Amino acid sequence: MKVNLDGIHSNLRFSAAHMVIGHESCGKIHGHSYIVDVEVEGKRSGKFGFVIDFKVLKNITRKICKSLDHRLLIPVDSPDLEITYQDDKTVEFTILGELEYKIPKSDVVLLPIISTTAESLSIYITDVIVNELEDTSTLEYIEVQVNEGIGQGASYHKQLNE
Template sequence: MVMMKIVINGIHANLRFSAAHMIPEHESCGCIHGHSYIVDVKVEGKRSGKHGFVADFKDVKDIVRRICSEFDHKLLIPLRNPLINFTSTTRTVKFEIAGKKYSIPEEDCCLMDLESSSAEELSRYFAATLFKELSSKYDISSVEVCVNEGIGQGAIYTISR
């Protein structure tokens, strides 16, 4: 069977979110700052089903949009980052990085089971989620996601069987 690939351009498909984050102890990215992220997706697999799709574009976009909405207008905080010392994660998220103390309302945060909120980690998260959810419905061999922090600047992660 022939493998095919579908491609979704995030800027044209409106797969985007705006969020703040920080990269602890990084020279220029260590303070809270934000990006208008755009998510591009490629899905490779065998055509199957009644319509012969690799995956229905709508299904792919629905998953990406769900994740984008979880991140949109939030401070992305990676819970597994060893440089972040959490003192509370309920009601008010309180944490410290290199002696600097933060206190942010929980509803303004997206607490992520990740080590970092970098574009690299975000692309890995999107790809893994897409691969898992699409594989239950389609014969997917790989998913590639690029999370762009701005036009022309992003990180790509590919997951495959």
């Protein structure tokens, strides 16, 4: 059985700035109003026969969205980005060996991904949700779609148990 969270109606959203390093037009800092949809398939279990408790799944996903909201998303695993300095107040980084940025640390999120595309964000959010769930033993898969606005996004499907 499948359960779904529709990001628009469940208020699973965040607005953030990012750049796709090296891309002709998306390589400049720009932003999106992201919407996150979640689908989980699994067996009904427990006292209430839930596949997964909607409240638990929504709370985890909202927490992730809140952590990304109104921030500049920095892909620290990018081979084209080097963090040159950071302390409690500032992050300094260089892109493609020449573009230098110095930004207040409170304005950025350093993400363990190679890019901040919808594709990479969907993988990141999926993995965080799975790590936050107490028990995934009855779940077959989770799929997270990150939309960069209505009608355009990327999905990641992660098999859990078969």
